[in-house]
Amino acid sequence: MRLSKLRLLKCPRCGFPLLFSAVIRWNDNGTICERMMPDLRAVLLEAELFNDLFERIEEKMGISISHLVFEAQRNAAKEVIDGVLNKFPFFLGRVGYNKKLVVRVFCDVALVTGQSFAKTVRYRPGREGEALIRNPYNRELMAAIILGAFESLEQKPFEHTWMEIDGDDVIVITASRDKPEVSERLAVRLPPLKPGNLSYPRCRICRVPSELSYLQWKEEDGIIMDTRRNVRMAFLDGYTPTTVFRELEKELGEEIYPVIVKAQKETTHRHLDELQIITKEDRMSPRGNRGIYEKVLAPLPLLGQGNPVALQHDDGYLRVTVENPYNEHLLAGHMAAVFEAVEGLESEVEWENPDPLTVVFTVHGVSRSIDT
Numbered sequence: 001m002r003l004s005k006l007r008l009l010k011c012p013r014c015g016f017p018l019l020f021s022a023v024i025r026w027n028d029n030g031t032i033c034e035r036m037m038p039d040l041r042a043v044l045l046e047a048e049l050f051n052d053l054f055e056r057i058e059e060k061m062g063i064s065i066s067h068l069v070f071e072a073q074r075n076a077a078k079e080v081i082d083g084v085l086n087k088f089p090f091f092l093g094r095v096g097y098n099k100k101l102v103v104r105v106f107c108d109v110a111l112v113t114g115q116s117f118a119k120t121v122r123y124r125p126g127r128e129g130e131a132l133i134r135n136p137y138n139r140e141l142m143a144a145i146i147l148g149a150f151e152s153l154e155q156k157p158f159e160h161t162w163m164e165i166d167g168d169d170v171i172v173i174t175a176s177r178d179k180p181e182v183s184e185r186l187a188v189r190l191p192p193l194k195p196g197n198l199s200y201p202r203c204r205i206c207r208v209p210s211e212l213s214y215l216q217w218k219e220e221d222g223i224i225m226d227t228r229r230n231v232r233m234a235f236l237d238g239y240t241p242t243t244v245f246r247e248l249e250k251e252l253g254e255e256i257y258p259v260i261v262k263a264q265k266e267t268t269h270r271h272l273d274e275l276q277i278i279t280k281e282d283r284m285s286p287r288g289n290r291g292i293y294e295k296v297l298a299p300l301p302l303l304g305q306g307n308p309v310a311l312q313h314d315d316g317y318l319r320v321t322v323e324n325p326y327n328e329h330l331l332a333g334h335m336a337a338v339f340e341a342v343e344g345l346e347s348e349v350e351w352e353n354p355d356p357l358t359v360v361f362t363v364h365g366v367s368r369s370i371d372t
Contacts, residue, residue, distance in 0.1 A: 117221055
């Protein structure tokens with residue numbers, strides 16, 4: 001299926017899509033949100049992270065969790081779109097021809113967030129629709145996002161199938177009577193956020209943090225690339241992992257969490273190795289390991305993953321306090337990997353919550369078995 005190439009209007013200074021910078025805001029508390037919905041947060045992640053993470057959990061536990069992930073993602077997407085369409089004057093998007101304009105916006109959002117290239121093929125409001133999907137960060141999770149968006153727009157459940165046209169994947173959605181019972185258990189919870197006082201160097205034109213200039217949009221493919229290491233990135237909702245983990249704990253118990261922590265630890269190690277973030281100059285600096293920790297943890301707020309407000313360390317010991325963490329188990333794996341990379345020690349990590357919006361991670365070295 002041949003389609004005309006879509007070109008985004010981009011900031012002439014930093015290259016960020018202007019549509020994106022008009023909708024997304026980097027806050028001073030370690031979070032990223034949509035300007036009209038300050039309580040709904042997004043995170044910037046490697047596009048393969050969720051794929052790798054959930055595959056590792058399935059392999060370790062010997063069960064499929066794809067249905068849980070799908071329903072959590074569908075509910076998160078619906079929550080995000082409801083946050084817009086439930087407000088004046090945007091609720092008019094649910095009326096008449098306006099629905100088709102909203103569907104066009106859905107496709108643009110998929111592209112600017114790096115989730116996929118999407119193009120409407122056919123849409124009959126209230127009944128069915130078809131869209132070409134290229135390069136989804138995850139095909140079934142992309143389907144869940146689409147269903148959630150249409151369930152918000154049409155205010156009724158939908159189901160989906162896939163077909164192929166001229167070698168391209170096309171998703172077909174149709175109105176349905178109800179959703180799976182498990183979907184109700186995977187409702188998204190939106191915790192409040194702590195205020196902060198962070199500041200970033202920003203583009204003078206679009207006000208996006210300048211430190212993210214390594215991101216490159218390939219709009220014809222629906223892909224965002226981290227040009228430093230040629231890795232695909234995506235802006236995703238900040239709730240799906242926590243929602244899925246909550247349900248897994250109910251079904252499988254707390255033994256799922258070491259699997260989650262280990263999977264994130266391996267991902268962070270790969271990230272640090274690819275970027276060669278920790279240099280010989282860092283290790284020889286008079287500031288020592290503290291300077292390295294500050295350098296490695298500084299990007300967390302830019303990724304929307306939380307605000308590291310305190311750091312303590314000593315030989316074989318690290319403690320980091322993070323406000324507004326997007327997921328404490330994934331951040332625990334991240335902290336453990338950072339410690340191992342800096343100290344050259346295998347580690348154990350634990351954490352506590354002095355309040356519902358703060359996590360204190362403590363990492364201890366257990367042996368000298370990692371090459372530094």
